[in-house]
Amino acid sequence: MVKPVSAKKRSSIVYWLGNNLYLNITNKCSNNCYFCIRNFKNGVGGFNLKLSKEPSVNKVISELQNVINLKNWREIVFCGFGEPMERLDCVLEVCRWIRHYYGKNVSIRIDTNGQGYLINRDRDVIKELKEVGVDKISVSLNAHDGETYNQICRPTFDNAFESVLDFIEKAKDMFKVEVTAVALPEVDISKIEEIAKKMNVQFRAREYIQGFW
Ligand code: SF4
Numbered sequence: 001m002v003k004p005v006s007a008k009k010r011s012s013i014v015y016w017l018g019n020n021l022y023l024n025i026t027n028k029c030s031n032n033c034y035f036c037i038r039n040f041k042n043g044v045g046g047f048n049l050k051l052s053k054e055p056s057v058n059k060v061i062s063e064l065q066n067v068i069n070l071k072n073w074r075e076i077v078f079c080g081f082g083e084p085m086e087r088l089d090c091v092l093e094v095c096r097w098i099r100h101y102y103g104k105n106v107s108i109r110i111d112t113n114g115q116g117y118l119i120n121r122d123r124d125v126i127k128e129l130k131e132v133g134v135d136k137i138s139v140s141l142n143a144h145d146g147e148t149y150n151q152i153c154r155p156t157f158d159n160a161f162e163s164v165l166d167f168i169e170k171a172k173d174m175f176k177v178e179v180t181a182v183a184l185p186e187v188d189i190s191k192i193e194e195i196a197k198k199m200n201v202q203f204r205a206r207e208y209i210q211g212f213w
Contacts, residue, residue, distance in 0.1 A: 013055045014063045015047035015080075021073045023094065024080025025060055026087045027051045030115045032154040033142070035182060035208065038081045049081040057093045064094070068102070075136075079111035085119050088128070095132035107135045114139040114164035118157040126170045136176040139168050142184070144191035152186060168199055178202040 015022050027038070027050065043049040055063070064076075076098060078084040084091050095108055116125040129137070143149035146161035157163065171177045179196040180203070183189055189205050196203035 010048065011051045012043070012047040012049060013051070013060055014067055015043075015045065015049065016067070016071075016073075017045050019071070019074040021064075021067065021071075021076045022080060023060065023064070023076065023078050023084075024049045024051065024082070025078065025084060025090050025094075026054055026080070026082035028054075028086040029083040029113065030086070030119055030156045030160075031083070031113050032156075033152060034154065035152070035184060043081075051081070054087070057090050060090060060094050061097050064098075073106055075107045075109050077109045077111060079109075083113050083115070083119070084110055085112055085116040085125065088116070088120050088123060088125065092128060092132050095129075095134060099133040104133070108133060109136040109138060110134055111138045112140070112167075113153070114141070114167040115155070115157060115160055116167055118160065118163050126167075126174055130174045134175065136178070137171050138178045138180060139164065139171070140181070141165075141168075141179045141192055141195070142181050142187065144188045144195065148186055152184060165195075165199075168201060172199060172201050176202075178204055180204045180206055182206045183208045 013024055015024060037044070078091055091110065098106065098108060110129065141164060143152055143161060149155070149161035153160070168177060168179060179192070179201050181187060181189060181192045183205050193203045
């Protein structure tokens with residue numbers, strides 16, 4: 001059985017929950033959501049996800065290499081205490097490595113706040129993710145309109161909500177896309193579900209537990 005390193009011992013770049021392997025490649029994020037788990041905890045599942053420094057691509061790959069053969073993982077997911085699109089080139093390199101050494105045997109998912117085009121203004125983010133073999137994208141929308149989004153997610157960028165919608169629209173042509181929202185008191189979940197339905201993408205509501213996602 002794969003056992004987590006004690007959360008107190010060291011920060012984890014790679015961690016796992018059930019049959020999924022997760023990659024925590026950055027602690028940077030273009031949002032500052034008031035409900036973000038980073039404000040309340042050091043990690044999840046016994047793993048410490050507060051990074052002392054951003055790992056190099058080689059470090060991410062070597063940590064992944066240590067555990068990738070320990071189990072028949074269902075998915076490898078870019079999801080940690082930060083936004084993976086803050087390190088697009090790292091994501092692309094690691095995906096290339098996975099596809100080179102493991103082919104299509106494992107699914108790759110990106111969990112994102114959907115601000116990839118704001119963070120990487122001169123890049124064709126969706127196309128680049130497709131080219132390296134990403135299978136699925138899960139976008140945290142978390143609000144039914146721009147005003148609510150700004151209150152809850154406190155983004156660095158202007159017009160972030162509109163850009164997230166645009167990201168979903170572009171991504172759905174190339175990937176399986178899921179939109180998620182935390183059931184926060186300020187949020188009209190049925191309206192978000194309606195947005196997802198109109199965009200023809202899956203929707204999943206996540207329970208709000210204070211101090212957790
Ligand atoms: S987008 Fe995600 S990582 Fe960023 S602040 Fe919000 S909950 Fe935290």
